[in-house]
Amino acid sequence: MTSQKHKQGLAEIKALENILDGCKLELTAVDEVWPNLYIGNVALAQNKSALKKIGITHILNAAHAKQGSIGDESYYGTEFVYHGIPAEDSGKFDISVHFRSASDFIHKALKKKNGKVLVHCIMGVSRSSTLVLAYLMLRQHLTLRAAIQQVIQRRPIYPNRNFLGLLVELDTQLQRKRMMCPIL
Numbered sequence: 465m466t467s468q469k470h471k472q473g474l475a476e477i478k479a480l481e482n483i484l485d486g487c488k489l490e491l492t493a494v495d496e497v498w499p500n501l502y503i504g505n506v507a508l509a510q511n512k513s514a515l516k517k518i519g520i521t522h523i524l525n526a527a528h529a530k531q532g533s534i535g536d537e538s539y540y541g542t543e544f545v546y547h548g549i550p551a552e553d554s555g556k557f558d559i560s561v562h563f564r565s566a567s568d569f570i571h572k573a574l575k576k577k578n579g580k581v582l583v584h585c586i587m588g589v590s591r592s593s594t595l596v597l598a599y600l601m602l603r604q605h606l607t608l609r610a611a612i613q614q615v616i617q618r619r620p621i622y623p624n625r626n627f628l629g630l631l632v633e634l635d636t637q638l639q640r641k642r643m644m645c646p647i648l
Contacts, residue, residue: 473629473632476632477625477628477629477632480608480609480612480628480632481625481628483609483612483613483616484612484616484621484622484623486616487616487620487621488620489616489618489619489620490620491587491588491589491619491620492619493505493507493508493514493588494508494518494582494588495618495619496618497596497614497615497618497619498596498600498604498614498615499574500574500579500580500581501570501574501580501581501583501596501599502518502520502580502581502582502583503582503583503584503588503592503593503596503615503619503621504582504583504584504588504592505584505585505586505587505588506527506584506585506586506587506588508582508584508588509523509525509582509584510539512540512543512544515544515582516543518580518582519578519580520544520580520581520582521544521545521573521576521578521579521580521581522544522545522546522547522569522570522573522579522580522581522582523540523544523545523546523547523581523582523584524547524548524549524566524569524570524581524582524583524584524592524595525546525547525548525549525584525585526549526551526566526583526584526585526591526592526594526595527550527551527553527584527585527586527591528548528549528550528551529548529550536548545573547565547566547569549562549565549566549591549595551585551591553585553586553590553591553624554624554626555624555625555626556626557626558630559591559594559595559627559630560598560630560633560634562595563595563598563602563634564602566583566595566598566599567595567598567599567602567603569581570583570595570596570599570603571599571603583595583596588619588621589620589621589622590621590622590623590624590627591623591627593615593619593621593622593623594623594627594630594631596611596615597611597612597615597623597631598631598634600614600615601631601634601635601638602634602638605638605642607635607638607639608631608632608634608635
């Protein structure tokens with residue numbers, strides 16, 4: 465990355481952080497951020513009766529195999545469709561390698577009759593929100609800014625700076641593709 469592109473990338477990340485900082489909502493256990501798509505925390509994810517009450521059918525765990533996250537295929541059994549991503553909430557983890565598989569999982573679940581998806585990590589703020597933003601960009605064709613605006617109307621989120629940078633890269637790629645082929 466050239467230093468000019470790097471400066472532009474950092475400026476874009478800072479602008480996005482300012483938008484995220486503008487969210488004044490209180491953090492709760494779970495919020496519906498798109499029709500039938502929820503972001504929540506690990507405590508809710510491990511409460512099967514609460515999940516059934518909401519009507520959750522599919523669970524995307526962005527903290528799979530992490531300490532404090534007991535949910536996996538054996539925990540949920542046949543009651544829920546489960547997909548786990550062992551993401552780390554760090555400045556080095558490349559969560560972008562999971563954008564497509566997570567988006568595909570969410571998309572297929574939402575196409576099912578009565579399909580409702582919970583995407584969670586530990587707090588429901590960084591890893592899970594990053595995957596939901598990627599879904600909104602890849603499958604609902606929102607720009608990153610539009611996706612963030614959509615989500616923060618319903619839940620306070622804060623993807624870490626590394627994740628925001630990866631989302632900015634995805635946004636740039638998708639905008640380039642749309643310019644080359646407007647029907648995308």
